Amino acid sequence: MLFGIVAVLLALCLCRHVLADAADHNADSFTNPVLWEDLADLDIFRVDDAWYYSASTMHYSPGAPILRSYDLINWEYIGHSVPTLEWSSKYNLTGNERAYVKGIWASTMRYRKSNDKWYWLGCIESGKTYVYTAPSVTGPWSLASTLSTCFYDAGLFIDDDDTMYVAYGNTRLSVAQLSPDGLSIVKTQQVYSSPGNIGTLEGSRMYKYNGQYYILTTRPANAEYVLKASSPFGSYSIKILANSLSPPAAGGGNPHQGGIVDTPNGNWYYMAFEDAYPGGRIPVLAPITWGSDGFPVLTTSGGGWGVTYPMPMTAHPLPALIGTDSFLGPDLSHQWEWNHNPDTTKFNISNGLTLNTATVTNDLYAARNTLTHRIHGPISTATIVLDTTNMADGDRAGLSLFRDQSAWIGVLNDSGSLKVGMVNSITMDASWRTTNTGRTAATANVSKGTIYLRCNVNISPGAGRTGTFSYSTDGASFTNLGTAFALTTDWHYFIGYRWGIFNYATKALGGFVTVSSFTQDVS
Incomplete structure (x- = not known):
């Protein structure tokens, strides 16, 4: 019952974005x-x-x-x-x-x-x-x-x-x-x-x-x-x-x-x-x-x-940059950008984001059609609602902290057996070649269907910043998975960490997942 009420409120009040906080945007000064x-x-x-x-x-x-x-x-x-x-x-x-x-x-x-x-x-x-x-x-x-x-x-x-x-x-x-x-x-x-x-x-x-x-x-x-x-x-x-x-x-x-x-x-x-x-x-x-x-x-x-x-001018509030995107279609919100040019035949936006596998690989950095979104700092939580019903054997789909040192939480389909896993140690070298495709730090058995994947991250400047991953099968009770992921603060990649939503195949193309919503909140 609680989850149903929350879902209705999100659909009615947030849709793509929540409204800006008036206390932050109607003041005489800015921060x-x-x-x-x-x-x-x-x-x-x-x-x-x-x-x-x-x-x-x-x-x-x-x-x-x-x-x-x-x-x-x-x-x-x-x-x-x-x-x-x-x-x-x-x-x-x-x-x-x-x-x-x-x-x-x-x-x-x-x-x-x-x-x-x-x-x-x-x-x-x-x-x-x-x-x-x-x-x-x-x-x-x-x-x-x-x-x-x-x-x-x-x-x-x-x-x-x-x-x-x-x-x-x-x-x-x-x-x-x-x-x-x-x-x-x-x-x-x-x-x-x-x-x-x-x-x-x-x-x-x-x-x-x-x-x-x-x-x-x-x-x-x-x-x-x-x-x-x-x-x-x-x-x-x-x-x-x-x-x-x-x-x-x-x-x-x-x-x-x-x-x-x-x-x-x-x-x-x-x-x-x-x-x-x-x-x-x-x-x-x-x-x-x-x-x-x-x-x-x-x-x-x-x-x-x-x-x-x-304030330079009288405040002119606009819809906030945080909240929920339900991918109503037919186009993505302008906050989204793909990692490299996408294969436009392998996704669809209409009452949800459907991602077909576009690449056969075991390397997140080589996987086409990873959809990225800027992280709103300094501390942020992202949650995606993922339908895994149509994942194929060997597919990997989920939510990542995406940069030259990356980690993700997602669903792994191996021979029809599904697990939710936390994968870290995904790295590039100084020439942006993949040096490690990742290590599975923890898994748990799940069934096909709807799963909620979440990451909480601190991207404020300085060392010791981490991301933690969790999942839920009901959208109300979340279970932590794996260990805290330490974010790199090196500047040479230039772009900071982003959220990344991905779906790639390790065996053969043909599977797909649907993301019914992406929600980003700050604290």
């Missing part, structure tokens, strides 16, 4: 991080009364998520700029090909008023730059041009006269002028070379304020510099905006890299990210003012990045 989710290499800009946010996604597909806000604090996912990672077959995760830690990083997005068009640019694997455009921010997005120059860590800027520029580069920073349609290069020129006492500079973002041109650029992973000139092509002078500031999320890295943005009433803000592994890179926001020398000045608190600041 950093603005979003406790992995949304790195952010590019942020305003169009009229709305702000838009684009982020890195590496090998996840679709790529380059788009978020929107009406107050800079409450955000919603509204789409992706790159519908599919179409640049190479390795992004399909077929055969022995894989593209881990490649793909989309430090890209850029803008709206161009003169032709009512949206642009996204990104350099892929330090090779070519791909330009995607759309008639609306929500799409449809399509590949419009391929440029032979790599706009490394690019920042797109549209000047008052509608000329389009791109700032880019690593240590030797350049500015390119684009053609009137924005799809080819007119000229490119190096504008700054970082001296030895500063070191590496990257992550360029370009702006104009009071007739002066600015390029924000980061010294990874602890400082942000600002270049200023009276012309897009320089010459530029330089000054520090943020340097080794204590982070708002204790235990994380110094806020750096990101962009500046204004409000309709003329106030300015700098949004950066904080390295918060194992969770990833999370966005933080602080006000800026403009100094008498024309450079922006960050508003600090106690010598560090403030944990709280006054």
